[in-house]
Ligand SMILES: Cc1cc2nc3c(=O)[nH]c(=O)nc-3n(C[C@H](O)[C@H](O)[C@H](O)COP(=O)(O)OP(=O)(O)OC[C@H]3O[C@@H](n4cnc5c(N)ncnc54)[C@H](O)[C@@H]3O)c2cc1C
């Protein structure tokens with residue numbers, strides 16, 4: 386029987402959607418290979434995370450605890466997780482493609498001398514081998530890989546895989562043997578953004594704007610539309626052109642050299658739709674383009690479009706969304 | 713300080729993707745290749761660190777085919793002291809084999825700091841830097857947007873969901889560079905002339921088999937054209953009743 390281990394990103398002490406989706410993907414993969422799913426979480430106090438993982442569909446939850454793991458250390462976490470993986474001999478190790486997953490999963494793969502696929506949008510089990518498919522070349526193509534040997538490691542793109550639920554997971558507490566003196570790189574400070582702001586990759590709705598907004602002074606219109614969806618739902622995105630121009634902060638940039646996002650709903654307002662921008666958002670479930678140029682390439686990937694001046698469309702759209710959300 | 717900068721030759725992001733006849737790879741005909749954009753941040757950071765320290769050597773390395781000499785020359789023109797092509801004939805490597813091959817070569821040269829890009833924009837993997845650090849037993853900070861060296865410890869900042877974290881990363885280290893870290897310089901004419909006289913060595917890459925099989929490369933399914941709607945009311949109704957996203 387194959388074991389599939391999901392390593393949780395529990396940086397905030399809780400388990401967020403991308404990890405639950407990774408467990409969901411593991412449950413679906415386990416159904417194909419007659420396998421079982423084990424969720425790992427590492428930290429100093431894992432109680433809230435363990436409670437979340439017990440309901441995630443995993444059969445077993447392993448809590449790796451040590452005071453030395455209170456703040457994230459890529460090498461420290463990799464070490465204790467790798468030691469524990471030895472007891473499970475997994476066929477597959479999964480993580481969400483979050484800031485922690487991107488840093489940690491390759492380390493685990495290196496310790497296992499395993500093949501790894503980043504940012505996977507599909508998982509495979511074929512002829513006894515595991516693998517994954519992922520977007521490549523700025524999303525202009527997809528590449529399918531199968532592992533030549535076990536184990537196989539992958540990080541999974543958020544908002545692509547379904548969350549499953551379950552109960553009755555057994556929980557194993559492990560006192561991880563690692564001392565603070567063994568850690569190399571350690572997180573020293575965490576500057577959280579304001580709490581009412583939803584992180585771009587976790588937002589259900591992204592209102593992204595580009596050079597068509599003419600200047601940073603007009604972003605009240607974009608903020609109003611974002612707020613119209615209600616608290617905790619929307620986030621503002623930006624094209625590189627306006628980030629480079631200093632209108633918006635780097636962290637809001639969507640695209641190949643920015644963030645890759647996959648929300649339920651993505652508004653591209655005054656964004657032309659350059660290929661590097663599309664690389665960051667084309668897997669969004671629903672894309673709405675608002676642009677005054679009917680030939681703008683963004684309309685090729687949009688599900689719905691309005692050809693018009695953003696300055697006229699936005700106030701009416703914000704009012705209409707507010708009314709719709711209120712019902 | 714002995715600084716190594718890792719650069720990869722990749723297709724320009726705006727090039728058109730055609731699938732090769734074998735269905736597994738990219739048809740390179742008509743595709744422009746250039747230095748991975750994130751590696752320019754790594755190269756710039758190396759120069760700035762050397763300038764600040766007033767001493768140090770920058771060696772730039774690329775694993776790939778002979779055509780990667782073009783990108784290595786570009787780095788020499790930017791200011792690297794020497795370049796090494798780890799020649800594998802241009803065959804496809806995965807994150808596992810790339811990191812092992814480069815780690816094997818690093819055993820033969822002095823190195824205290826390895827600078828990489830955040831990810832290579834061909835396969836967008838972002839695996840190599842932390843894999844390499846793990847193989848070397850080095851500290852590592854990935855996707856770094858701000859970096860200062862205080863004695864023998866870097867203070868590296870990276871964006872995470874909803875915030876920014878500060879990593880204390882002691883030397884020897886691997887750092888992967890993100891957009892925002894610096895503004896890469898363009899090679900000057902003087903730099904380009906000087907680059908012609910700088911050493912560019914070719915070393916045969918150690919043979920390591922990838923852990924993954926590259927099964928197929930596929931174009932995304934054709935998306936049916938979207939619908940242009942005439943009013944915001946029509947749009948909101950469609951979002952609610954058809955797309956079911958609000
Ligand atoms: C290596 C590399 C990496 C890159 N990475 C990224 C990346 O990560 N993300 C990214 O976004 N870009 C990236 N780019 C840049 C990209 O190529 C484009 O230059 C950029 O996305 C353009 O931004 P924009 O759409 O805001 O501006 P423009 O291309 O100038 O488009 C503005 C649009 O606004 C429309 N408009 C104007 N006025 C109005 C109005 N009143 N109402 C409605 N519409 C209006 C116009 O019709 C036009 O379509 C990268 C480029 C390179 C070379």
Ligand SMILES: Nc1ncnc2c1ncn2[C@@H]1O[C@H](COP(=O)(O)O)[C@@H](O)[C@H]1O
Pocket residue numbers: 718719720748750751754773774775776807810827828829830831832833835836837838839840841
């Ligand atoms: N073949 C290669 N030769 C040299 N450096 C590489 C190679 N592949 C990846 N790198 C380095 O690792 C970074 C991340 O690449 P990747 O993990 O492939 O996305 C790149 O930005 C380069 O700095």
